[in-house]
Amino acid sequence: MSKRKVTVTQLRKMKQAGDKIVSLTAYDASFARVLDQQGIDVILVGDSLGMVIQGHETTIPVTVDDLVYHSKAVASACHSALLMVDLPFMSYTSPEMALRNAARLMQEGGAHMVKLEGGSQQIETVRQLALHGVPVCAHLGLTPQYVHKLGGYRVQGRAAEAGQQMLKDAIALQDAGADIVVLECVPIALAKEITSALNVPTIGIGAGKDCDGQVLVLQDLLGITPNAPKFSKDFMAENTSIANAVSNYINDVKSGAFPAKEHCFV
Ligand code: KIV
Numbered sequence: 001m002s003k004r005k006v007t008v009t010q011l012r013k014m015k016q017a018g019d020k021i022v023s024l025t026a027y028d029a030s031f032a033r034v035l036d037q038q039g040i041d042v043i044l045v046g047d048s049l050g051m052v053i054q055g056h057e058t059t060i061p062v063t064v065d066d067l068v069y070h071s072k073a074v075a076s077a078c079h080s081a082l083l084m085v086d087l088p089f090m091s092y093t094s095p096e097m098a099l100r101n102a103a104r105l106m107q108e109g110g111a112h113m114v115k116l117e118g119g120s121q122q123i124e125t126v127r128q129l130a131l132h133g134v135p136v137c138a139h140l141g142l143t144p145q146y147v148h149k150l151g152g153y154r155v156q157g158r159a160a161e162a163g164q165q166m167l168k169d170a171i172a173l174q175d176a177g178a179d180i181v182v183l184e185c186v187p188i189a190l191a192k193e194i195t196s197a198l199n200v201p202t203i204g205i206g207a208g209k210d211c212d213g214q215v216l217v218l219q220d221l222l223g224i225t226p227n228a229p230k231f232s233k234d235f236m237a238e239n240t241s242i243a244n245a246v247s248n249y250i251n252d253v254k255s256g257a258f259p260a261k262e263h264c265f266v
Contacts, residue, residue, distance in 0.1 A: 003039050003080040004080065005079075005080050005082075006042065006082040007082065008082070008112075008113070008135050011041070011082070011179070011201050012179075012199070012200065012201065014041075014201065014212070014213075015199075015201040015212045019254070020214070020253050021042060021201055021203060021212055021214075022040055022213060022249070022253045023040065023041060023042035023043070023044055023084075023203055023214065023216075024040055024043065024044070024215065024217075024218050024221065024246065024249070025043070025044045025045070025046045025049075025215070025216070025217045025218045026043050026044075026074050027052070027070045027074065028070065028074065029073045029076050029077040031242075032074040034246060035081065035218075035246055036078050036080055036081050037243070038243055038246045038247045038250060039247075040081050040246065041081060041082065041213070042081060042083075042203070042215070043081045044084045044085075044115070044215060045067060045070050045074050045085040045109075045111070046059075046086050046115075046217065047059040047067065047086040047088045047089070047144070047145070048144070048217050049062060049070055050062040052217060052218075052219045052225065053070070054066075058144065058147050058148075059086075059088070059089065059144045059145055059147075060089045060147070060148075062086075062088040062089065063091075064087075064088060064101050064104055064105070067087075067105060067109060068104055068105060068108045069109075070109075071085045071105060071108075071109030071111055072108065072109050072110060074110075075109065075110030075111075082113060083110060083111050083112045084112065084113040084114070084115055084180075085105045085109055085111035085113070085115070086115050086116075087105070087114050087115065087116045088145070089145045092122075095124055095125045095127075095129075098116070098125045098128065098129055099128060099129065099132055099134070102114045102129055102134045106134065112135060113137055113179065113180070114134060114136060115136075115139055116136065116137075116139065117139040117143035117144070117145045117146065118138075118139075118140075118143060119140060119170075119173070120169050122138065122173065123172050123173060126138060126173055126177055126178050127176040127177055130179075131177070135179045136177060136178045137178065137179065137180040137181070137203075138170070138173040138174075138178040138180070138181050138182070139181075139182040140156075140166055140169060140173075140182070140183055140184075140186075140194075141156045141166065141182075141183045141185050141186040141206075141207065142154065142155070142156050142185035142206070143184070144184075153185070153229075155186070155187065155206075155265045156184075157186050157187060157190045163193075166190065166194065167194050170197070170198060171197060171198065174199065180201050180202070180203060181194070181198060181201075181202045181203070182202070182203050182204075182205065182215065183203070183204050183205070183207040183211060184204075184205045184207065185205070185206040185231065185265060186206070186207040186208075187208075187266055188207070188208030188209075188210065188265065189266070191207035191211050192210035195210055195211050201213055203215050206230070206231030206264070206265060207264075207265075208259065208265075209256055209258075209264070213253070214253045214259065216233075216249070217232065220232035220233075220234075221234070221235045221236075221245060221246070221249055222234070222235070222236050222245065223235070223237060230263065231263045231265075232263070233249075233258060233259075233263060235248055235249050
C-alpha cells in the first residue's frame, strides 16, 4: 500500500502524537526514489550538496540555480515525502529576495517547503514567506552558511545566554509562521527545552533524541563521507543494500534507537 502524501499538517499531528519524523537529504532522482519508497517523511535537497556533490569545503558556493536543478530531479521521484529545499547563501537577504527565490524553488524546482538559516534576523522574512503561502523551515544552532562567522563547525548554544537566545529565536520564528525548526549541533538539554516550548516540530541533527524528528545527510548514512561528523551513523556498516540501510535508519529513529548517546552533545 502506498503511503499518503506527507503535509505540513501531518507533521504537526506527528509531533502531537509523539510519532517521530524521519528525514534524509537527497540530490538526485535515483536516491530520492529509494528514500520515498522506504517511507521517509521529508526529503531535504540541502545546500550540503555543495560539499557532497560539488566537492566544495562549505555550502557557500551553492546557488539558487543549483538548488532548482537538484530539486527538479528529486521532485520527479518524490511521491509521498514532503520535499524541503534550502534557500542558499545570500539568496534571502531581504524578504523580497526570499520571496523571489522561494518562488523559483517551488515553481521550477517543485519544492513544498523552503529552509533558511538564522534566528531573529529572519523573522520578517519568515513572516512574508508564510503570508504568501510558502511553508518554511527555520534552521538554528550550527548554521553552515555562517561557518566563517562562527569560526568553524561547532556545537552552538552551550553558554546559558546563547541557549536562551536560541529558545527565544525559535519561538519568535514559530510565531512569525515557521512550520518546522531544524536544530543542528545543539546540546541535548537545550534541544529538549526548545522542542517542548514549540507547537511546531523540531528536527534534530546532532541535537539528541528528544527532538520531534531527525535528519541526516544521505552520504553520511551510506558511510561514504570521509571524516563524517560524530552525530551521523554509517547504516551501511550493518546492511547489505541501500534500501535496507534507509529502512533501518527510519526504524531506529521511530523507535528512539537513533540517535544514541555517542551521536549527541551535552
Ligand atoms: O544542507 C543540509 O543538508 C542541511 C542538513 C544538514 C540539515 O541543512
